[in-house]
Amino acid sequence: MEKDLFAGLKVIDCASYIAAPAAATVLSDFGADVVKIESPGEGDTYRNLYQAPGYPVSPHNYPWMLENRNKRGIALDLKSSDGIAVLHRLVDQADVFITNMPLPVRRRLGIRYEDLGPRNPRMIYASFTAYGETGAEAEKTGFDSTAYWARSGLMDNVKPSSDAPPARSLPGMGDHPSAMALYGAIVTALYRRDRSGKGGQVTSSLIANGLWANGVYVQAQLCHANVIPRPPRDQLPNACTNMYRSRDGRWLTLSVLNEARQFEPLLAALGRRDILDDPRFATLELRRANSRALIAVFDDTFAGRDLAEWRRRLDAEGITFGVTGTLDDIDDDQQMRDAGALVPYGDSDMLTVNSPFEVDGLTKVATRPAPALGEHSDEILCELGYSADDIARLRASKAVS
Template identity: 35%
Template sequence: MSNKALEGVTVVELATFIAVPAAGRMLADMGATVIKIESLDGDNLRYTAPTEGRPLNQYENTTFDLENANKRGIAINTKTEAGRKILFQLLEKADIFLTNWRPKARERAGLSYESLKAKFPKLVYASVTGYGESGPDQDLPGFDYTAFFARAGILGSLYQKGTVPMNVIPGLGDHQCAMGLVSGVLAAYIRAMNTGLGEYVSTNLLHTSIYTQAIMVQAAQYPDYGQPYPIDRRTTTSPFVLAYKTRDERFVQVCMPVYDAYYAKFMSCIGRPDLAEDERYTRLQEVAKHKRSPEVYDIVWAQIEQKTAQEWRQIFIENDIPFSVAQTWEEVLQDEQAWAIDVFYSMKYDNGSEKALVRSPISMRECGLPEYRRAPLLGEDSPAILRELGYSEEDIAGLESNKDISVWRD
């Protein structure tokens, strides 16, 4: 008997790029059978390597494996009658349907929630869009660069005043969306098991981003307090939640949100015990009132510059100061703690290459670590999946010949 949490659950995924496939990956890791449906040209995520600074190689595709490991894959032309028939045969066996097609495209294809609910009343139907499914911008194309980072306020707020917005990277917003979608899907699946009734679960990049920033978005309603963003980090109300440069040109991020509780200890740690009881700086309310934050910032900056990142690391650990050295991705790949908690899996590709691939951040002690099977090549599992639906070898050959499906061939 398998100990996987979602053993026996069937998921059909009709989605491209990252957010929804990432959710499908998490469900697959939990033991669900996830069948990824692609067009005959394949998910565009198969071809993004040059943008990410990787070689384009379908046999060693780290990004595609990240979002699609542990799934099965079939390539279908959903525009033909035979292709649509296969799609609906798969949906008939599904417990959960995942998609990121925009609402109007789903409607045209007969894949709206209302249409599928009539045919499959117990089906959990889950969707991610850029901007949601109502309002004037519901049909705009949405990526995390645009909907998550820009529209929702990150790029317009969280950068050093007088400079330019930070350089963004793919997947950050999508992965946030994926975790939200999975939580909703699992709740809806439990409801379906208990009541026999399906549900429509949705999230979107815009709402997810605003939610992740909600503390400060809500605080922006108090213009008479604090500062409107973007801000100059030197004038931040609390200088104890910033990054400071070390002697060896690294940055150390500290986080002491209760300034008053940490003040005396921190000032002593950084070599200014003479200021530990200085009433000008001991209470943040007074610091803010008299606009002394830049003074404290300059003091801390001058002290941190005197030692290396490694030296500060030892001092802060010994004194229980919340901190972290700002690491590069190359350093993260070597991080002992990350490896100790199974963040990474060492994938050995058939071409002899070995690369560290990231696992999804959900652990189940009794179920154990999920296996990490590479993502299917385009149409790799098409024949096997069709056989399970009752198609003969002759049928499969005919479907391939008619371009209703595609099959991976080396």
């Protein structure tokens, strides 16, 4: 079988936090040589995020492990002339340069596309921003919680009812899907380079990805549709696409879209064929008109059995449903392992989250631990042609650490 599709592809990760570095991680999963650039001293501030108040407490730096596996690290002061000179050597040999630094910072450091692109016309310059490359807000900073989740309407649209507070997002909830968009842009540009020999710039942003994620409702608004505020769960217009709580306190979501074919099997799974004799629920139209009453009946029914029994009964009738998973469930979820969604992390007994697609005939690289700060500085400098004396001088000047 083919292995390491991107072997020999040189990628510079000159980015921080999640979306842009995660795109580089996906490239590394398929064999790309990714060099992570951090500033000397404290390094990427993302290294410390797991210690922030409210984050899960662990002796392991789990965000850093996930976003920066497989990469080599160099600590480089891009504010110094020596540091920029090292970056230029990296760029001269690179296939891909990835950054999400704010546009004013790129301008000050001289690492914009117009600064680096002419040095290597075959290089793909992948730029990720919060609000896009143009317009009055192009230079604003943002995170997925602000630009992807809040600005796009997702935060408002997924709250449990119209009068509820906005729904808070989880760390990286918008960054990881956005990383896949940036990865797709990079690979598209590499395909174009194979045909034309030319590199170029690709861009993506949190706001664009947030709108794409909320695309159905956003398009409805653009078509001047009447968007109905979300009612409470017990007032939804369709009892067959609602959430219900089992006797042991677990929630599951029904997704019965073809009621003409599946309503009777659903009632069989629930052990409630008697509902067919209730004139309030005899037709689809009546079930919609009396949805609150049917939801109340289903609430009482689901409260009578534990989740494990409901899973067995619904599966037996071919009913589509989903369990509201908890983090505690993941340790025992064999399907996640069987599907390759969770894979071993390095030589440890831990697992990590795999990038979310596979290609027939290709094998992803075995995961390697994320780099310590400047772990591969000397190794990378040697590959760039620096001598031992040169490296000592760069270290003495603090351009490299």
